[in-house]
Amino acid sequence: MSMIMGFGVNQYRSYEDGEVPSLSNARLIELAQKPENFHKLVLDKKSELKDRDFAEITQRIDELCKPKFTDCSSFLSTWQQEELPNHYTGYKLPDFEKFAQMVVFFYHREQSRYSLPS
Numbered sequence: 827m828s829m830i831m832g833f834g835v836n837q838y839r840s841y842e843d844g845e846v847p848s849l850s851n852a853r854l855i856e857l858a859q860k861p862e863n864f865h866k867l868v869l870d871k872k873s874e875l876k877d878r879d880f881a882e883i884t885q886r887i888d889e890l891c892k893p894k895f896t897d898c899s900s901f902l903s904t905w906q907q908e909e910l911p912n913h914y915t916g917y918k919l920p921d922f923e924k925f926a927q928m929v930v931f932f933y934h935r936e937q938s939r940y941s942l943p944s
Contacts, residue, residue, distance in 0.1 A: 830871050831858060861890040 828838035831854060841847050847855060858864045865887045872880055 829874060830864075830867050831855070861887045865891075 828835050831838065833841075833851065837851075841851075841855070846852075858867060865884070868875070868880070868883050868887065875883070
């Protein structure tokens with residue numbers, strides 16, 4: 827990791843141990859948290875990496891870059907009753923009254939967090 831980021835071994839280890847990095851190094855670490863940015867750093871250091879290490883790292887980056895399932899349209903269409911639930915979807919029609927009661931319950935339980943300033 828230290829080689830890819832351009833840090834010395836001891837410098838990166840001290841960051842892992844909790845030392846606060848300089849502002850420029852902190853920004854580099856923050857940028858490297860995104861797989862796409864880290865991939866660019868790995869490509870820059872490809873000649874310094876073993877082929878096996880490069881393949882493992884890029885494979886893991888590719889896994890992280892794959893889009894994750896975030897499509898809620900199936901659930902939302904069921905909630906909006908545009909599509910009736912059946913044994914294929916695994917959903918049953920939600921009871922809006924129960925949902926509303928759940929919201930009220932949690933509101934009263936955590937009311938201090940949600941009170942508006944006077």
